[in-house]
Amino acid sequence: MSDALRVRAEVIKLARLLGREADDLAYLHQVHPAAIRRLREQATDMLFEAQSRRLRRLARASRLLPPTVLATIAERAFGPLLAGRVTGYLAPARAGEVAAKLSVAFRADLAVEMDPRRTSDVIARLPAQSIAEVARELGQREEYVTMGRFAGQLTDEALRAVFAVVDDAALLRVAFVIEDGERLDHVFGLLPAPRRAGFVRAAAAVDLWPEALDLLSRLSERRCGELADAAAAQEAVLHSIVRAAQDDDLWNALLRAARAMGDENRRRLAERLVGPVSELNQTQREHIAELARDAGVFDGLGALRAVLESR
Amino acid sequence: MHHDALQALQEELGTVPPDDLAVLSDGQLRALATAVREARERQSAALDDATESALGYVPRLLRAPVRRILG
Numbered sequence: 001m002s003d004a005l006r007v008r009a010e011v012i013k014l015a016r017l018l019g020r021e022a023d024d025l026a027y028l029h030q031v032h033p034a035a036i037r038r039l040r041e042q043a044t045d046m047l048f049e050a051q052s053r054r055l056r057r058l059a060r061a062s063r064l065l066p067p068t069v070l071a072t073i074a075e076r077a078f079g080p081l082l083a084g085r086v087t088g089y090l091a092p093a094r095a096g097e098v099a100a101k102l103s104v105a106f107r108a109d110l111a112v113e114m115d116p117r118r119t120s121d122v123i124a125r126l127p128a129q130s131i132a133e134v135a136r137e138l139g140q141r142e143e144y145v146t147m148g149r150f151a152g153q154l155t156d157e158a159l160r161a162v163f164a165v166v167d168d169a170a171l172l173r174v175a176f177v178i179e180d181g182e183r184l185d186h187v188f189g190l191l192p193a194p195r196r197a198g199f200v201r202a203a204a205a206v207d208l209w210p211e212a213l214d215l216l217s218r219l220s221e222r223r224c225g226e227l228a229d230a231a232a233a234q235e236a237v238l239h240s241i242v243r244a245a246q247d248d249d250l251w252n253a254l255l256r257a258a259r260a261m262g263d264e265n266r267r268r269l270a271e272r273l274v275g276p277v278s279e280l281n282q283t284q285r286e287h288i289a290e291l292a293r294d295a296g297v298f299d300g301l302g303a304l305r306a307v308l309e310s311r
Numbered sequence: 312m313h314h315d316a317l318q319a320l321q322e323e324l325g326t327v328p329p330d331d332l333a334v335l336s337d338g339q340l341r342a343l344a345t346a347v348r349e350a351r352e353r354q355s356a357a358l359d360d361a362t363e364s365a366l367g368y369v370p371r372l373l374r375a376p377v378r379r380i381l382g
Binding site for chain 1: 328332353357358365370
């Protein structure tokens with residue numbers, strides 16, 4: 001993932017936590033993404049700890065009440081932010097009983113406010129179908145940041161149920177903000193092959209190449225190769241990816257993806273790049289040649305190699 | 312001066328902020344500290360309102376024991 005893209009994702013998540021617009025925190029774009037993530041974790045911990053005594057008492061008092069009453073209180077009195085905070089202090093089985101009584105819309109509101117790190121036991125107990133209902137609702141609301149925060153906590157069964165109700169473009173946007181890189185590889189491995197092809201079609205159709213190439217750069221070589229080959233095998237997609245590399249300066253990510261492709265697909269991609277690269281000036285061509293050497297694909301670029309070396 | 316702004320953020324977070332934030336200006340660090348403080352204040356006010364309003368939904372017989380636990 002390029003630092004610029006990662007920073008954008010982290011600023012969106014921090015802004016959500018602090019109840020601000022991402023533009024309000026634009027000055028954070030000069031900070032390393034890992035530091036913004038750490039800051040968000042610190043702020044999350046502070047917000048939980050600031051009220052921990054009262055939240056613990058609320059959780060203790062809630063034991064006196066039946067789940068139906070608690071669900072009514074959560075939806076009508078507490079609202080999603082506080083209900084989400086209290087959830088972290090409930091016994092997982094109890095939280096699961098209450099969750100079953102909540103409306104889908106409120107469970108989606110709750111997901112936006114909850115800290116998945118503190119509620120993983122609760123999430124693990126929820127039926128896959130119930131999680132899919134919430135995912136569908138979140139997808140319709142374009143709450144990709146929230147979906148990405150939870151992706152690491154879901155069981156394989158729940159992930160498969162979610163894939164069935166969320167479209168390709170939404171999944172791609174979610175993948176862009178998934179926090180755990182290793183988990184991303186596992187999640188991607190659960191996607192059926194037709195959905196991988198759908199991923200790259202979605203990237204081409206709605207101009208999501210920065211997100212798609214980011215995803216490629218965070219996957220293992222094997223998974224990256226599967227997705228890159230799915231992209232290179234589709235003529236219209238290939239055309240779109242070449243244009244995106246030019247327009248958005250995504251050469252580095254593209255060349256790294258090229259390394260993971262099969263030889264035939266890499267050759268086809270290189271052929272497609274000959275025209276656009278020929279129109280660049282010498283400095284730009286030298287820059288791309290250097291990136292190709294760094295990515296270890298320079299020697300496999302066929303006719304494009306000659307264009308890159310021309311003076 | 313820069314040290315003071317970082318210190319203000321540290322006080323709001325209750326812990327030492329990541330070193331990388333030192334690249335921010337004083338004004339930016341103070342804006343960040345304000346955003347963190349306001350998020351905490353909003354959460355606290357919301358909790359006050361919600362606790363009071365929640366008691367209205369607690370069955371009458373249970374209100375007294377619930378109030379005792381809430382303190």
